[in-house]
Amino acid sequence: VVPMAPRRTLVTGCNGQLGRAVRALAEETGRIGTFDFCDIDTFDMGDPGQYPKYDWSLYGAVINCGAYTAVDKAETPEGRVICWAANAAGPALLARTCAEHGITLVHISSDYVFDGTRELHDEMEPLSPVSVYGQSKAAGDLAVAGCSAHYILRSSWVIGDGKNFAKTMCMLSDKVAAGDLGQVTVVDDQLGRLTFTDQMARAIFHVLDTRAPYGTYDMTGSGAVRSWADIAKACFTAANGNADRVVPVSTAEYYASAEGPIAPRPRFSALDLSKLESTGFSPRDWEDELAEYLKELRA
Structure with missing residues (x-):
């Protein structure tokens, strides 16, 4: 009797912030040998002709970390095409493939699938995107839901290894401290929580490990709901103690002189975490994790 090898896990979008975090956790938990990784340079999931390159019978799960996240560029004619290919057409093809081969598909969603009028969003709220990016993500969610074995994890305000808001704020704090910049304006009328990768x-x-019921789960950090300006002040405080140089402004004021199209942003982005917590997973308080992250950045 020859035992069957465990089915493998494919991670798409492996070079992004979340893809790198998934790889790191696979290494930490000793299961990296059963993982395969790809990005758009080796597997464009929006191209039907690339699917035959994989033996899908080998896989038990696909974790889709790939997405187009340039929300303002998505409002341009060129960006709109790329955005829909990455966030809607690609996940639809991936969902069809997973359904045909009995593969569990994990897909990452966004608070942008909502218009942001409710102060707290749960998984039962109807989709109501107001931007091209949000519309493409909502379309991707609907396509993935067509795969019976699926998990959609909905995030907001992502922070991970790579370019992100916290790093940018620390860099600007350094410029202010050096006298190269007088102050920084940051919007204070968009409210939510950070999601650490x-x-x-x-x-x-x-x-995946607990075989939680399939479906959609909100997944961000737990804790207080803050504005982008609040987060910027925390970054400035940690970097150089100059939070007084952060000037809160409204979204309308911030983008008043912007050139090119600007995507509408949800005002309220906080997500209800109770459904995920009912499965036994409790996300860390994002402010605690931000403090640790900022300390590591300065070190």
Whole structure:
């Protein structure tokens, strides 16, 4: 009797912030040998002709970390095409393939699938996107839901290894401290919570390992709901103690002189975490994790 090898896990979008976090967790938990990784340079999931390159019978799960996230560029004619290919057409093809081969599909969603009028969003709220990016993500969610074995984990305000808001704020704080910049304006009328990619990776592994009921789960950091300006002040405080140089402004004021199209942003982005918590996973308080992250950045 020859035991069957365990079915493998394919991670798409492996070079992004979340993809790197998933790889790190796979290494940490000793299962990296059963993982395969790809990005758009080796597998464009929006191209039907690329699917035959994989033996899909080998896989038990696909974790889709790939997405187009340039929300303002998505409002341009060129960006709109790329955005829909990455966030809607690609996931639709991936969902069809997973359904045909009995593969569990994990897909990452966004608070942008809502218009942001409700102060707290749960999984039962109807989709109501107001931007091209949000519309493409909503279309991707609907396509993935067509795969019976699926998990959609909905995030907001992602922070991970790579370019992100916290790093940018620390860099600007340094410029202010050096006298190269007088102050920084940051919007204070968009409210939500950060999502750290290490916590998202752990949530993904949790739902797969525990075989939680299939469906959609909100997954961000837990804790207080803050504005972007609040987060910027925390970054400035940690970097150089110059939070007084952060000037809160409205979204309308911030983009008043912007050139080119600007995507509408949800005002309220906080997500209800109770459904995910009912499966036994409790996300860390994002402010605690931000403090640790900022300390590591300065070190």
